[in-house]
Amino acid sequence: MSGAQQVRLAAGQPRTLAYANGIRKDLQLLEVDEELLQELLTDGLCLKGAADEEAVLCSSSRTFAVKSVETTNLVLLVQQEAEGASQAQPAAALGSQDPNVQPTPPGQLTGLATQLSKNAGAASCAPVVACAVVGAHLELVPAGPRLHQLDALLARARYGAEGSPQERAQWGGSEAQAGGSEGDAMEADGGSSGGGYTEGELLERVQCSARELRAALAERKALCLDGRYCLVDEGYQGMLLELVLLTAVEHGWPLSRLPGERVAAALQPHGYDPRVTLHCLATFGSLADSSCDGDGDTSGSGEAEASPMDADSGGDPAAAGAAAAAAAAAGTCGSGFFALDEVAVCLHFTRSLLQAQPDWELSDFEEAWQRAVPEGMLPALDMLRGEALLYGGGLGPHGLPSPRRIKHFPLSALPADAPGRFAALFAERARWEWEDLAPYIQSLRGPGQTAEALLLKYARATQQRPTDPVTYSMR
Template identity: 25%
Template sequence: MRTLEEVQATLEIAKLKEEDLQSVTHCLSFGENVSSGDYCLMELDETLCKHIEAGKSLVIRGDKDEHTILCSEDKTYDLKIADTSNLLLFLPGCKTPDQTKEASTDTQLVHAEIWGFSNCYWELKQQRPKLKKLKKLLMERPYEGPTLRTEEAPEQMFSTADLLETIQASKEELVSHLQQIDACEIDGFWRILDFDYEMKLLGHVTQLVDSESWSFSEVPLTICLQELVGLEPKEMIEHCLNCYGRRYTAEDGEVRFSLDEDKICRATAQLLLQNAVKFHLREFQEIWQQSVPEGISTKLDQLKGLALVDRSTRPETISLLRVEDLPEDTLERFNCLFSMREKWTENDIAPYIQDLCGEKQTTGALLTKFARCSMQNGSKVYNSRRPVAT
């Protein structure tokens, strides 16, 4: 190992003034059997540093055919290797100049052993969780009601732990999305109701509301469960109310639900459209209004992200197009949309790209990046920036 005198002699040969340098000099040496593959370096922002320092963990997720991502408890990060022209050294116990400011001004020599080195590191960038796979997995075994439960095999269903092993998302993002897609936990496994069964439950609820002459904003939970328990399990009735209503406690202490008319209208529209390639718009609107409970009004605005109206045809048509059925990747999503329709108005395309926006990103910014704007009959329309296979 070098001595302080040897270091000072080297500085003199290099014609460097000792007073121009830091007072603490690190003398580096390689440990035995050091290899560049011994350690991986990862660049963390302040939030993730505090996360690690608090004793919490980060989890790397992804199947063999998926791009690797890293998750904290509540966020998802893209994980990429970044190369650097400088060799990065791993020195346990090494102190930066800021950490040695209060040390003696006398020249000091610190011997540090290099434990590892690398010319690359893992770079993190926060991204949207990849959740499209979640509903697809759960829909492989939809819950069709209590009468068919004996035929179900537990190994074909998913608990929270199972989903965390499969889905590229943090636990908080996963649970939040399970709630968004109206999944429910049955016997420790997450399930999505079969759509026909879900509509059957909703039909029971709306028929009871009608027969009791209740307001849609004041549906009592207890009476609902008492009246419908002979038809379906209490848990399923309450789950249906949670899906299509907002729970609140009335002044008398009773739990009630305010049913969401827009959700009821959307579900009814999906039921009508799911078996038709296209529907004449006017005919659909008439049947749709007749199909919802009395007192509820249907509006096309309720179908954003669910159905697409084509006003270029005569007569005008409407067809089912669910945003959840579109590709999760941004470029693939735009290619898919432009293969369906060459030109889109912003009002038509916005519901199908809204979920692609980042925290501070707008649909307008996405369109600027992935589409070309032009005027058609006095209206602004968007088409693809590149040829799209149809």
């Protein structure tokens, strides 16, 4: 018989099956695919869950729901046998070749006499010992990362937020400086704040894999200061963006090519941590020139170029250096140029308009919006998908044409779970057209799940006439 078999059985050489003394019932079987098994054997995996959560299993890149599958069958586990355990002693081996102990011919039952000799043969060979019995095994079902805990944690770690005294105390130096007036106290000390969470702390509490966590942090535009993640308070971030825009105008820097470290250095005297300023640039824009990354020559020339400019504009060359150093420490590329993203910047102004007044007549809103955004940027209504809804229009109750209106309905304020999200959506509007609905349900999709499947489960599609658009209503 092949060596790959775990229970070595050879024809004509029976073996006793035995229970071990105090057979174990506490072993677990975990069903894994080969890929995951390899990861388990080399790096290990992790089960995660608080007392009130369902546990999930995380690899370095994926998250699985864990399902316990019970069986009514008797399942015995046999530990690997030592080499040679199955080799019968020579006498027994000879005995098994005894012509009296024939293998059972097919279709014929072994007689009791044969059984006895079989048992005798088995007795001379080491028994197959079942060391554990299991009644269930664990199955893994690929699932999306469960990030609500991350959002809850990050909501408590807001940089620049107007917080309670305790929170301020927790923030330590960093908060004081950020809020403070003039900041030459802005030194290395800014990083010693106890706010935010390290990646390790987050991984411990959030039910997702390390890779999913990093993606989620990037998606949430989390700020990493000295290895601790937090969110930048929206109000603070917005104020900073507006200051960045003013500074850009003041220095004549094009919004499509903002020199990161110089912007940061210019704002530093006003109490803004250069790392936070660079993060703000990265949040509302993207690094336009990637050639600088980690390249000594380029970043060196960038700094050299920066200093005279700053001297001209009354800035402090040392500050520029500090900003660059801080940027390097924060892992961003300080000497890069940032191109502000039109949509992100326009959305920021939309939010501040809609927060001040959640419901507008569309034409008024468009006018106010255009006035608010920096010159050269063109706000367009399709930027508002997932942020605001258009409604009204057509004829009003008295036959008078009623104006189109716009209303704040941000995705970020809706529940993260599918049933809750759909309930909130249908509470807002009984019927949705796909165009309006899509931005609100994209983020609900788990791995391999389509938006169609979600709609099928939670909504009812109707179409009044073949020419009408399909609308979705509550199921």
